[in-house]
Amino acid sequence: MNPTGEILNPTQGAFFWVFVAVFVVGLLYFVNSIWGYYRLLKLAKPEDRFDRIGERIKRMLLFAFGQKRILSDASTGLMHAFIFWGFCVLAIRTISAFAEGFSAASMDWFINSTVGTVYLYTKDVFVILVTIMVVYAAVRRAFIRPKRVDPSLEAYLVLLLIFILMITDMSMDAATAVLGGKVAFTGRFLAGLVAGVSPHGLALVYDISWWIHVVTILVFLNLLPGSKHFHVITAIPNVFFQRLTPVGEIANVDNLEELFDTEDENIPVGISKITDFSWKQFMDLYTCTECGRCHEFCPTFLTDKPLSPKRVNDELKHFLYDHEKELLAGKGDALPTIIGSVLSEDEIWDCTTCGRCEEACPVFIENIPRIIDMRRKLVMVDANFPSELQQAFTGMERNGNPWNIGMSKRFEWAEGLGIPLMAEVENQDDIDVLFWVGCAGSFDDKGKKIAIAFAKIMQKAGVKFACLGEEEMCCGDHARRAGEEYLYQTLAQQNVEVLNGYKVKKIVTICPHGFNTMQHEYTEFGGAYQVIHHTEFIAELLKEGKITLNHEVTKKITYHDSCYLGRHNGIYDAPRDVLKSIEGVELKEASLNREKALCCGAGGGRMFMEEDRGTRINHKRLENIMETSTPEEICTACPFCMTMLSDAVNETGVENVTTRDLAEIVLEAMD
Numbered sequence: 001m002n003p004t005g006e007i008l009n010p011t012q013g014a015f016f017w018v019f020v021a022v023f024v025v026g027l028l029y030f031v032n033s034i035w036g037y038y039r040l041l042k043l044a045k046p047e048d049r050f051d052r053i054g055e056r057i058k059r060m061l062l063f064a065f066g067q068k069r070i071l072s073d074a075s076t077g078l079m080h081a082f083i084f085w086g087f088c089v090l091a092i093r094t095i096s097a098f099a100e101g102f103s104a105a106s107m108d109w110f111i112n113s114t115v116g117t118v119y120l121y122t123k124d125v126f127v128i129l130v131t132i133m134v135v136y137a138a139v140r141r142a143f144i145r146p147k148r149v150d151p152s153l154e155a156y157l158v159l160l161l162i163f164i165l166m167i168t169d170m171s172m173d174a175a176t177a178v179l180g181g182k183v184a185f186t187g188r189f190l191a192g193l194v195a196g197v198s199p200h201g202l203a204l205v206y207d208i209s210w211w212i213h214v215v216t217i218l219v220f221l222n223l224l225p226g227s228k229h230f231h232v233i234t235a236i237p238n239v240f241f242q243r244l245t246p247v248g249e250i251a252n253v254d255n256l257e258e259l260f261d262t263e264d265e266n267i268p269v270g271i272s273k274i275t276d277f278s279w280k281q282f283m284d285l286y287t288c289t290e291c292g293r294c295h296e297f298c299p300t301f302l303t304d305k306p307l308s309p310k311r312v313n314d315e316l317k318h319f320l321y322d323h324e325k326e327l328l329a330g331k332g333d334a335l336p337t338i339i340g341s342v343l344s345e346d347e348i349w350d351c352t353t354c355g356r357c358e359e360a361c362p363v364f365i366e367n368i369p370r371i372i373d374m375r376r377k378l379v380m381v382d383a384n385f386p387s388e389l390q391q392a393f394t395g396m397e398r399n400g401n402p403w404n405i406g407m408s409k410r411f412e413w414a415e416g417l418g419i420p421l422m423a424e425v426e427n428q429d430d431i432d433v434l435f436w437v438g439c440a441g442s443f444d445d446k447g448k449k450i451a452i453a454f455a456k457i458m459q460k461a462g463v464k465f466a467c468l469g470e471e472e473m474c475c476g477d478h479a480r481r482a483g484e485e486y487l488y489q490t491l492a493q494q495n496v497e498v499l500n501g502y503k504v505k506k507i508v509t510i511c512p513h514g515f516n517t518m519q520h521e522y523t524e525f526g527g528a529y530q531v532i533h534h535t536e537f538i539a540e541l542l543k544e545g546k547i548t549l550n551h552e553v554t555k556k557i558t559y560h561d562s563c564y565l566g567r568h569n570g571i572y573d574a575p576r577d578v579l580k581s582i583e584g585v586e587l588k589e590a591s592l593n594r595e596k597a598l599c600c601g602a603g604g605g606r607m608f609m610e611e612d613r614g615t616r617i618n619h620k621r622l623e624n625i626m627e628t629s630t631p632e633e634i635c636t637a638c639p640f641c642m643t644m645l646s647d648a649v650n651e652t653g654v655e656n657v658t659t660r661d662l663a664e665i666v667l668e669a670m671d
């Protein structure tokens with residue numbers, strides 16, 4: 001951006017060699033650091049993230065360059081987005097500044113072009129926006145002190161460096177403007193400040209600003225690797241390599257039996273050491289910005305339990321960085337295991353796999369698969385897990401349900417309802433849909449009420465359906481998410497065998513956990529079905545006019561989003577649409593709803609574990625609902641959420657609120 005070449009030349013004479021030395025040293029130091037982190041990635045376990053390139057590019061454009069997730073954060077979204085976009089726009093200014101160091105007039109061809117003119121104006125807009133946003137960010141950190149962000153000197157230093165870059169950009173433009181060079185509006189506006197300065201003085205202002213600018217860029221660049229601001233470099237690739245499979249889907253462990261037959265005591269199942277991480281999991285650690293969005297509404301963090309997904313990333317990252325040398329020297333296997341030395345077992349068992357952290361993370365860091373992999377190691381290799389889980393595992397193994405209730409009782413809920421079993425149906429083509437009842441619907445008293453209500457709705461609608469009865473086993477969701485992969489696979493294989501034996505194509509279920517696992521995870525075992533959750537099924541029956549809701553239900557109702565229906569499968573509207581179509585229902589939203597809904601505490605096998613750390617998650621959820629929407633009734637769409645929330649109502653003594661499943665409310669509206 002040097003207009004005269006003669007007057008403004010910050011690297012004249014010996015300064016040229018000073019610049020070359022600073023540039024080369026700064027760049028080499030940076031490349032050397034990056035090279036170390038790249039070598040770490042190469043050492044990590046392989047993982048295929050090079051599929052569906054078109055979709056990856058689309059998501060990168062939307063979430064990295066478009067800042068979609070960041071912008072959904074009302075308090076800081078615009079601030080971060082403008083700083084990011086400013087960085088992208090100012091990248092050309094950076095290249096230009098360095099090019100100028102080698103040859104004063106090297107960028108004149110660009111500046112004097114039409115594109116260059118447009119660029120100068122765009123750059124000025126962003127220089128102003130970034131300056132304002134940087135000041136706002138510093139003030140916010142210093143005085144508002146958001147709870148999710150930890151105090152950090154590094155953050156202030158980075159804000160200061162960005163501020164210096166903006167100020168020096170403006171002072172270079174101001175000097176250029178007075179000397180008759182081409183600038184846009186900021187330079188012309190600020191020219192008044194240096195109008196009386198001699199040409200020599202102006203050249204000095206320009207040269208000093210330029211030197212501060214380029215040195216600041218090199219300092220900034222070398223601060224990034226290994227710091228939380230490494231995300232400036234890794235965020236875009238991390239978004240590109242994000243998981244494209246459904247959030248609710250957990251990857252299979254292949255060849256389990258072979259693995260257990262091996263003589264090697266280091267069975268390659270799950271994660272216990274840092275060397276068990278894949279390159280994408282390392283990249284997640286490089287990329288964590290420590291913004292704290294993940295733990296802001298994490299149910300365990302909100303209830304004072306040891307687990308905070310932000311802290312997990314932080315601690316793993318520091319462990320990785322602290323042991324970079326050993327890892328690069330091939331001595332990673334001698335490092336202590338993560339469980340015990342970096343993370344406590346409590347942290348690993350506290351997670352409900354609700355997915356709130358992943359939904360909130362602007363750089364798509366994957367917490368759940370990592371937690372489940374650590375549980376797999378604890379359960380399958382170390383046989384070390386909360387004792388209460390043993391009961392649930394034994395129940396699933398012996399009787400196909402986590403409560404270990406006799407298998408013969410599975411279909412008792414349907415007594416007198418005239419529901420056929422698949423085994424009794426002569427022609428399978430006569431059946432529209434298989435009703436997968438699930439363990440809670442079959443054995444839990446509240447769950448049974450849901451199963452009965454939904455069966456009655458289907459009967460009234462003339463739906464031809466059948467059940468599996470005793471042939472239905474637990475879907476295995478809780479076993480898998482509690483780390484008992486072997487048990488999960490056994491149950492899944494058994495179920496798929498039965499379902500395929502009846503040539504089942506369409507399944508409806510009242511349980512989001514069964515819905516999620518059968519839809520996304522049974523395909524690995526040869527089970528490909530159209531699985532529908534009962535909330536969508538009821539919405540469809542209504543749309544088709546197969547049921548009519550002609551009775552008023554005069555109540556203020558709050559719908560509680562189940563994690564495995566909402567965040568994991570994107571079903572938010574169907575249950576709300578059904579409630580809205582019931583006359584008399586006043587639908588009230590809790591402050592934490594839809595994608596941001598707070599978990600009830602039952603997922604990830606937590607339903608079958610004691611909650612003896614911190615306060616209770618179901619109480620916290622109830623508190624949020626009661627304080628922000630004051631309903632007369634809470635509507636659930638998951639039998640596990642139902643148990644958790646009705647228990648919370650009873651335990652806390654909250655008055656004047658009831659809990660019912662959507663099917664029960666719909667049935668009342670039909671009678």
Ligand code: SF4
Nearest residue numbers: 288289291292294361
């Ligand atoms: S994991 Fe994601 S949301 Fe959590 S602190 Fe890191 S970047 Fe922020």
Ligand code: SF4
Nearest residue numbers: 298351352354355357
């Ligand atoms: S999945 Fe839910 S409980 Fe687990 S760390 Fe993330 S937000 Fe917390």
